[in-house]
């Protein structure tokens with residue numbers, strides 16, 4: 019019987035009421051009295067030398083308060099990178115400065131080089147057009163392999179070259195891996211790209227900077243997934259504002275998907291300019307600006323090789339990946355293709371030897387950083403495509419080949435550093451097969467063929483590392499921050515409580531699910547628990563929300579703080595009942611003494627804590643408020659099996675997703691309704707990546723897909739109803755809730771299923787097509803079927819994930 | 829120029845320039861911030877409102893062209909007593925929203941659809957929502973919410 023409250027219940031989301039009635043408070047809804055507006059002038063060329071910027075005419079335009087250029091930021095810090103990767107030779111990565119406004123050169127289309135602050139946004143926009151900049155066009159580098167060629171133009175003149183780092187993992191395994199390949203009975207090789215994407219939360223970024231002269235403090239309202247991280251990065255590294263003089267507020271945030279983790283130049287600009295002009299300064303991104311200034315995602319070009327023995331056991335895996343960093347290093351950029359990608363290359367399999375090489379490259383494109391899944395989708399896509407290809411080459415069932423190589427004993431130490439605590443990959447595969455009626459597929463295929471369509475079934479497994487992250491481990495790996503989470507639980511005298519969390523909700527429903535956890539632990543109604551997040555002024559120092567970490571890490575901090583509350587409340591209750599604290603039990607909001615009929619209500623104890631007339635003051639302090647910081651001792655490892663059925667129109671190459679099924683193991687589940695919604699959304703993004711979305715540059719570095727006319731977002735008719743199941747549960751062994759995280763699984767697990775299904779459909783009609791690069795647009799699929807270009811015009815021969823003229827549009 | 833219209837049943841006015849969009853008029857002039865702006869190419873539908881009973885993307889309409897019009901925004905969609913209307917309630921019941929940014933447009937689109945087509949099929953709903961982008965939900969629960977709001981039975985949400 020499903021529960022109707024607490025952990026395990028599909029409680030309806032309390033935050034929905036404000037969102038459904040127009041009462042949400044997003045950053046753009048915030049207007050500070052006296053605010054001015056800023057408009058950024060952004061480079062329209064990919065690479066250029068700034069000779070001069072004449073702002074005189076603009077400064078004289080109506081309403082203009084001040085015009086800023088890079089020269090105004092001499093002596094101010096630059097946008098920092100939060101992760102330092104060490105290369106194969108033990109050297110630190112090359113790390114160029116990232117000024118708030120371009121200095122000396124512009125390095126990508128969209129790089130801001132001037133900013134106009136005016137009374138209204140329209141006046142600022144008008145004045146920006148009056149700025150006269152003499153920018154000498156330089157040859158850009160767009161293709162990653164070309165960027166690494168001798169004599170290639172340099173994105174950063176002060177660096178040795180365009181190579182950020184050349185990373186080998188595990189470097190000591192390399193010789194053994196190479197040897198295993200020499201001894202292999204069969205080797206399957208695949209070259210593929212992971213297409214560049216734009217996260218596209220529906221709310222564009224916004225920043226409002228405010229400065230209070232009376233106490234010399236600054237406030238930034240911003241569309242962020244982690245206000246404390248922004249406060250730390252911007253305060254300490256960019257503007258030199260101590261944390262006690264800087265408040266960062268991220269109110270309702272309209273989706274993030276990773277791209278709102280990072281500290282952006284516009285945030286620092288608004289905070290800086292507010293002090294400079296002594297007025298609040300607001301910036302609201304247009305969608306066009308978002309495309310050329312939000313950090314992009316993915317953009318890997320890879321070669322993967324899988325070695326098998328004669329019995330089809332995987333014996334070794336070897337990959338080489340070119341990872342695009344764009345023009346500057348975004349906050350977590352260096353970690354994505356390394357520690358969030360290389361460590362997952364074992365996948366669900368007991369492959370004993372793995373070697374991953376990653377070359378991170380600077381190009382004249384928008385910076386690339388985490389997007390939903392971040393490194394793990396890239397790992398999963400390579401692995402699950404190459405396993406599928408191997409099954410075809412060997413003529414064996416792709417399910418059986420996977421099962422044969424599954425890890426079945428836990429904990430399992432992979433050859434790529436991580437140790438999986440729990441999992442049951444056969445269970446999720448069994449569940450998947452139950453969901454999809456695989457036996458009925460041939461009949462469905464015949465039915466499609468009767469209508470002139472080709473039908474394909476594709477499936478895959480995935481594993482991800484979530485619950486980011488153990489601080490000491492990531493510190494060793496180059497993280498420049500800890501990745502714990504915090505919570506303060508404040509119980510009020512009348513028994514209600516406020517939970518202040520360092521996690522941040524931008525769609526995940528924390529206000530509901532976190533309240534479920536606390537209400538369950540104490541046994542009081544959910545509406546007695548208020549969740550506060552998103553404001554550094556009233557939450558403890560926390561690291562925010564990304565990497566499917568909120569419940570696993572943030573929820574664990576809440577559990578720990580609530581445990582402390584309960585322990586203290588039991589002491590108070592024991593005093594009131596004249597019993598020993600060890601004998602006191604808390605259940606359904608009442609304290610009892612085992613073996614007696616003594617009982618005091620939760621509210622009596624909380625009142626006593628604040629009105630300590632009858633209270634053990636000699637032993638404990640009054641009040642009932644506790645803070646906990648939780649630092650996980652391992653990642654969590656959600657896993658699962660996904661399947662997709664497609665129909666391909668052989669006349670046009672158009673792919674329709676007919677059905678999609680996901681069997682996930684998320685460990686314990688707090689709110690099944692929210693968990694399923696997370697999977698739906700992730701799967702739709704994965705289908706988008708596989709079939710529709712493509713962030714395309716031409717060879718001059720012009721961004722070809724900078725609007726929803728050119729960048730194909732999945733719409734309602736592009737995705738089917740999605741079957742989801744999370745009944746296979748192997749709880750995480752090292753966090754108190756036994757949860758693993760569910761936010762990214764859908765986006766990680768779905769692209770290989772879609773591509774595997776299309777290959778299956780094409781092969782069923784005798785097309786010898788082994789791979790098509792994403793997105794599988796009609797022209798690419800048609801070309802593959804007709805032998806025009808087997809990889810559909812993709813860039814595997816080159817170092818680019820997308821070719822010119824290759825954008826998908828509706 | 830001052831523009832006056834009836835918004836959610838009340839006469840409201842605000843100053844405009846010739847270029848002021850209806851979305852700007854509502855958000856900045858009247859501080860009705862429930863109408864959202866998610867794009868600059870009339871593609872996303874976050875700004876959808878009803879003008880004289882017809883759905884309209886407020887980012888594509890000039891405020892001055894709406895002088896005297898009857899406009900309904902998300903702020904005008906709840907029941908008179910402030911409780912959630914049938915459509916709004918269906919979105920909450922079926923988890924048809926996550927971050928809430930596309931939601932005002934989705935609710936306004938759903939209301940317009942159900943007025944014209946009280947018993948839409950799943951395909952009708954998906955087709956009608958072509959002009960509304962949601963990045964969070966994968967549409968699954970939005971489609972369910974709209975079907976449920978039409979009184980048709982849908983599978984309950986998880987573990988219900």
Ligand code: FES
Nearest residue numbers: 866872873875887
């Ligand atoms: S803001 Fe009007 S359609 Fe996007």
Ligand code: FES
Nearest residue numbers: 926930962963964
């Ligand atoms: S709920 Fe976030 S965009 Fe739809």
